[in-house]
Amino acid sequence: MLLALAHALVLPAWMGEDEPWHVEYATLIARGHLPTAVAPITAPELAEARAKGELAIKMMHRRFGDVPLEEHRELQAELLDGLRASAFSSRVDWSDDLGGARTFDAVAPGFSAAHQPPAYYLVVGTTARVLGVTSATGVLRIGRSFALVAYLLVIALGISSARALGLSAPAVLVVGALLVLWPMHARHAAVVNNDVAAKLLASVAFWFGARGLGGLTSPTRSLLGASLFTLLAAGAKPTGLPATSAVVLVLLLLWSSPRRDAASPARWPLALGLTLVALGVVLVLTAHHAPVVPGSLTGLTDRLARAGEPRFWRALASTFVGSFNWESRSLPQAVVLTALGTWLLAALAGLGGLARTPTRGLRLFVCLPLAAQLGAVVLRGAAAGRYLFPAMLAFAILAGAAVDAAECPATRRRIASALVIGLVALSSYAFWAGLLGNQYARLGA
């Protein structure tokens, strides 16, 4: 809670990646509009909008067809005033000077949140509407409050899942500490982005699975809960689907195997679970402009080629561990590599630790969501670390389980201490030298 509040106080407005577009979407809902329209855009209209620098307006107008273009323009102008007031151009290295800019095309031409599923924006926007908040900065605050709550819930879900899976107390502590202190995850406590919702819902799906595997809830409930939240996570953002569907898949594999017994769920929840996951996949495949799925074979090969380049992995690593100022600056590569290298060592040991727990199939349950999420990010072709967050619980539990690889309690304590101290050092450095240093000490123009 303290660290979440610290980020809420320290992260300047609009410094969460893509915040203006997400706030624009939620603000329109807060002002009483609904994202019901999918108006077609003709090529000449697109060309005209591009020439006028109003592509972002046209794209949002496509989603909110009942909103007059002038209202879209006014909202983007209001948001850009906010960006200027928080010295956006000075903080983001790649940003143009936004002096006099009236539309989002001045920030990033042709970029918009309009293609995103509406669930997250309906929650934030409706909350704002209920509270009587209609200003963009007010919606920003509400969205950031949602992120804070989501961060705390994910930590609680991670600790609860680790306990349910039978990890020892020091191992659970490491899981909790990683979720609290991992720099980009902590920063996610103060960011308006539908990745926050995808992460939270995917974590709930994982938690249902963990409780089922741990015997704390019935397999039927576990499977239904995981399947339901898989669908919800996909509805928040398609990037929520890979890890969650992997969770459901593992549960199905474990519980529908020939070794199933009386404790296994009945056939109908299995069928329902499969149906829900299939629905999630269909949702992603049919979502408008969903960038998860390559549009063509060439698109797929292009993305794979991009993922084969070292810079893709450097960017993915930096943005997963610690990047700032809209990913225009990051922690030193040595720090990033040390953090990920330590995690990798811990994860390898964690595989041994998981093998010591009494739960069958645990390694598959933890590793498959991670692998699925990473694979989806590669297919997505965008090196953004936050796209990995739906598998954050698996990421933390795999490292925490390293503690349980040791038999001796004293050794377990030492491993836990070393990992937690390392996390404290990483978090402290990232907060002071990374976040404060880049957001406040170094302002360019």
Added chain:
Amino acid sequence: MRLALVLGLGALALGPLASLGPLAPEVPAVELRRPGGSLHAGVLPLATSPLASWPGQAFELASGSPRRLDFELAALTGGALAEDAAVVLCLSSSSQPEGPFVERERLRARPTAAGWLSFKTNAAHPGPYFRAHRAREGDFAMAPRLRARLRPGTWGGWGNQARPVTRHVGELPLEAGLPAAVVVPALELGAPAIGGPPASLTLRSASAPQGPDLAQVSLPADLSLESTWLWFPIPDLAGALGEHADTTSSLAYRLDLPPGTVLVGRGGQLHPSTLVGQPEPTPGFGFLRGEARHDDRDLLVRVWSDRPEGLGAKLQDRGGAQVLLGALLALLASASVLLGLRRACAGADLRPPSEPDGDPDGDPAPGLPG
């Protein structure tokens, strides 16, 4: 356990030490950078003309004197670095934004590749307003990079065809707004004849091309460029267009260029770019051509002060009590995790409440398939 706590406190202090103490990363006091994906990476090469045309940059330092200045250089096509190539920078300063400026020091650096070139000063100089002019000794194919403070309007790009041009007429679309500057890609700008007219751009209404000039802009007569954008700053067009300002969709333009000028285009056409908007007034900053300071563009420069403000002072200035409170909360958060570590490791029970008694590798948890 005691060792762990000591190490933990050390880890906790790492961040503040790295930011506030001797490990603090060096942060430039001034940083004028190049936004990506924009027109502003246009290369402004060395001038071979008299001193008055040499490019430079004006800047202001809030405290101290410049300790180091970096200018970003681009390589010019076809050029090669001479062995003894060096750039000389004339650093002058004043207590007033517009001077008078007194030359304080000449700084020398040797470029080896495109990118940032560092100049180190040897003494402290009074400010807070400084001007750094490039000079040239030796011969090399490097040029400082320039950026606009305006936004791209109509982007014409560079091109792949070059041809000599002395006069060219065309139309400028105005969808993105009235231009505050027109830039034309050129490989070479010819020198005007003695007493002859310099390069100029004339704008007229597209619907009345024979009508009066709306604007006419000339480049300095002694400007000589090898590979660059020809930059024509446009005066207030809205005033010249009057009531037609909102309805005019294009302007007719005419370029008059000295013989020897080579422009770049594509598809047999010239594609000038426009820049729109109003530059934010920043007294003390701007691109220099000799004594003239231009408010609409800057050279890309980083300046380190010999008396940099500490992070604490910057946090107070730029973030206020809110940020200081946040920093304190972050420290408390990490400390509380360390306390949790102490409690967890000091606790005797290393098993979770749900773990059954007996051999952990033996029977599975209740309710699970075997």
